[in-house]
Amino acid sequence: xxxxxxxxxxxxxxxxxxxxxxxxxxxxxxxxLALGAQPLRAQTILPTTELSINQITxxxxxxxxxxxxxxxxxxRESLPANHGMLFVFNQxxxxxxxxxxxPLPLSIAFINQTGAIIHIADMQPLxxxxxxxPGEISYALEMEQGWFNRYGITTGAKVxxxxxxN
Numbered sequence: 001x002x003x004x005x006x007x008x009x010x011x012x013x014x015x016x017x018x019x020x021x022x023x024x025x026x027x028x029x030x031x032x033l034a035l036g037a038q039p040l041r042a043q044t045i046l047p048t049t050e051l052s053i054n055q056i057t058x059x060x061x062x063x064x065x066x067x068x069x070x071x072x073x074x075x076r077e078s079l080p081a082n083h084g085m086l087f088v089f090n091q092x093x094x095x096x097x098x099x100x101x102x103p104l105p106l107s108i109a110f111i112n113q114t115g116a117i118i119h120i121a122d123m124q125p126l127x128x129x130x131x132x133x134p135g136e137i138s139y140a141l142e143m144e145q146g147w148f149n150r151y152g153i154t155t156g157a158k159v160x161x162x163x164x165x166n
Contacts, residue, residue, distance in 0.1 A: 092136035105145035
């Protein structure tokens with residue numbers, strides 16, 4: 001009887017222990033999925049500015065650091081109305097863009113050092129096709145695809161309130 005009782009107790013503890021291990025693993029795994037998947041794609045909070053083009057106000061996030069210039073709008077699923085991203089370069093340069101890891105269809109305006117738009121291009125989501133300006137730029141402004149066309153903004157338009165390059 002004593003041996004049988006010890007065996008039952010050992011079986012109970014083993015089963016209970018296994019249940020606890022499975023329970024704790026399930027909690028750990030689900031927490032890891034909920035918290036761990038997001039940080040890789042979490043967006044850093046960037047400074048913002050308000051621009052004006054042909055008397056139309058635009059709210060933009062400013063990408064001016066190497067990390068923010070490289071990341072741009074990657075992984076973004078949406079943009080609020082009249083919001084975009086302004087890329088600010090330290091000095092005028094030829095700078096091409098692509099849409100790798102960017103699920104949003106965007107339009108880009110290439111802007112020279114005087115604030116004039118020198119080229120506008122539509123970019124397709126997740127594409128590795130490069131879009132290059134016809135000359136050196138100091139800024140690039142990415143907006144929802146078709147935004148520039150919708151507001152009648154074309155090459156030669158002046159962008160006002162641009163921040164100074166670093």
